[in-house]
Amino acid sequence: MNIDITNYLRLDLVDVILVCISTLIICLVAKHFFWDVILDYFDARHKAIADDIAAGEQARKDGEEYKVQYETQLASARGEAHAILEGAAKNANEERKEVLAKAREEAENLKQKALADIEREKVQAQKEMKQTITDVAFEAAEKIIKKELDEKDQQRYVDDFIEHAGDDTWQA
DSSP: OOOOGGGTSOOOHHHHHHHHHHHHHHHHHHHHHHHHHHHHHHHHHHHHHHHHHHHHHHHHHHHHHHHHHHHHHHHHHHHHHHHHHHHHHHHHHHHHHHHHHHHHHHHHHHHHHHHHHHHHHHHHHHHHHHHHHHHHHHHHHHHHHSSOOOHHHHHHHHHHHHHHTTSHHHHO
């Protein structure tokens, strides 16, 4: 199967004339039956394009008006934001001062409470220490004298001992 490409690339005057005649017939048939429809379509299309252009122009004008309004609102919003920030900074400083004052007051209260607790604990420890010394003294006294004193006398001796323990009178 040999294909010769020269047959497909040839230009023949008869073929050109036949193509022109068939094109002319197609155009005449189209003009007779479809020309009004085609013109109506092009008119409608032209009107739609013109309406779109007009709407675009109107949208552009509206956009410019909105832009001016936006810039005006933006300028006023900047002023309001600045005022709000200044007010917030002022409020923050006042709150900071209040919080610091409260914290100092609470710290002082805690310090006073701690000092009171320490004093109570000190007194309690002294009482416990006296009681422990009393118990130790009772046991020592019992072992030393090998007899048990009545509790009232014992308590009196021990209390007297504890009261004077560490005093100058006790050491003399």
